[in-house]
Amino acid sequence: MSNSVGRPTQYGPWVLNYTQRFMLLKPRATKEELAQYLNISVQTLLRWFWRYPELKACVDYIEMDHNGKLIKSLYKRAEGYEVEEQAVTFSEGKVSYTVKSRHIPGDANAGRELLRRAGFWGDKEDNNEDLKDYFGEEVEVD
Numbered sequence: 001m002s003n004s005v006g007r008p009t010q011y012g013p014w015v016l017n018y019t020q021r022f023m024l025l026k027p028r029a030t031k032e033e034l035a036q037y038l039n040i041s042v043q044t045l046l047r048w049f050w051r052y053p054e055l056k057a058c059v060d061y062i063e064m065d066h067n068g069k070l071i072k073s074l075y076k077r078a079e080g081y082e083v084e085e086q087a088v089t090f091s092e093g094k095v096s097y098t099v100k101s102r103h104i105p106g107d108a109n110a111g112r113e114l115l116r117r118a119g120f121w122g123d124k125e126d127n128n129e130d131l132k133d134y135f136g137e138e139v140e141v142d
Helices: 013-025 031-038 042-051 053-079 108-118 128-135
Strands: 081-091 094-104
Touching (some): 013 053, 031 042, 042 053, 053 081
Antiparallel strands (some): 081 094
8 A cells, every 4th residue: 555645746757858858949948838848737847846856957957058158158249259251252264262260349238148147237226336346446337
């Protein structure tokens, strides 16, 4: 005779496999979207996170990896970067290829997004003290 109450859990190895696939395809998915994909309630998903730490670790790892890639990409875009472009020219019946390096200037919007994600930009009332701590000097915020 079993001591458990209620119906048996639907959790099985398929849950981790499906979760990995879904989160890799949609790394910014909400818990509601993941629960809907798994055809369970959000409460069940949260309960599974608590009972099966490997499931929570899977979701956290994919989100962290995605956020890390996003931050690197935003930093590169905010700072500016070099790209190599191939130019094709046609003269006297011959095609010639030349590789040129071109600088892509930094993007202020990407910089702003980086600062917002770090907590230095946005809804905070007075972030001048945070900026002073971060940069080591007084910073004017308009």
